[in-house]
Amino acid sequence: QWLTNNGPLVQEFESKLKDYLDIEHLLYLVNGTLALQLAMKALDLKGEIITTPFSYVATTSSIVWEGCEPVFVDIDDKTLNIDPNKIEGAITEKTSAILATHCFGNACDIEAISQIAKKNNLKVIYDAAHCFGTKYKGKSIFEYGDISITSLHATKLMHSVEGGVVFTKDKEIHERMWYMRNFGHDGLEKFNGVGLNAKNSEFHAAMGLCVLEDIELILAKRKEQSMIYDELLKNMPISKSEIQEDCDFNYAYYSILFEIEATTLKVKAALEAESIFPRRYFYPSLSSLDYVKESLTPISDDCASRILCLPLYHELSVEQQSQVAKTIQKAILE
Secondary structure, three states: OOOOOOOHHHHHHHHHHHHHHOOOOEEEEOOHHHHHHHHHHHOOOOOEEEEOOOOOHHHHHHHHHOOOEEEEOOEOOOOOOEOHHHOHHHOOOOEEEEEEEOHHHOOOOHHHHHHHHHHHOOEEEEEOOOOOOOEEOOEEHHHOOOEEEEEOOOOOOOOOOOOEEEEOOOHHHHHHHHHHOEOOEOOOOOEOOOOOEOEOOHHHHHHHHHHHHOHHHHHHHHHHHHHHHHHHHOOOOEEOOOOOOOEEOOOOOOEEEEOOHHHHHHHHHHHHHOOOOOEOOOOOOHHHOOOOOOOOOHHHHHHHHHEEEOOOOOOOOHHHHHHHHHHHHHHHHO
């Protein structure tokens, strides 16, 4: 009858995540968006936060929600991650942090971002929502940055229906977030600072424990399906993002870029006519949101207009993948 409030299944799930990922400090939360908000609050961020325009909207909306201003830096057209060569030009006296997304599970240029942050006394948060199973230089990608977060939403490789996790190597920051996720409670009648309700339930932890048992199978299957798509699509006029050096990729998504937006829209319509549902992920570029300052991000704008993520899920068959490829080819040639 212990359904929530840091119950035994939540504790077991956190423990098994630590063991699997070989990470000392993490907290299981209600979702990845609150993980981002908790990270910004724990680091006491103010003013401007440099971020990527090519990500899910939560990356930007969390910054705005926490009363900070997103400053967009354009992406690298090969990796689709934030371009570190353009970060320093965006730093001002108001800049407090860099919030970068490891897009589709592909590692950012972590060394370059770390050097820039140290030089300019900035904090680094990584939105690693797509990254369960990704490693960088032999370690979990969640090891990097002052704080890293991931999502355990039902659309992710590793999920708990709804859920998120926040990671840090800093014991003091971890302790602060431990209080913050449960209203600041320090016992029944005492509080340790301001908090919110970011804790997750026993039901969600139970699902997480079930999925974690099969995560190696899930990762292997996703890689196998991605290799099949590679073979089926190899002669078509499309491109894929380049995987960052030293990144052991998790194959969470299969994203492709067409030569022009018109082809993207044509292919999308052709697939949908066959009851195949790709996604323009990510579209639109977040620099176009109506609650942020206007920014020039031509590479992100261009890539967002030409990208499609193809169906990729555990029960997807080779025959279904072949149908996807044939439909794409036919649409391009017509």
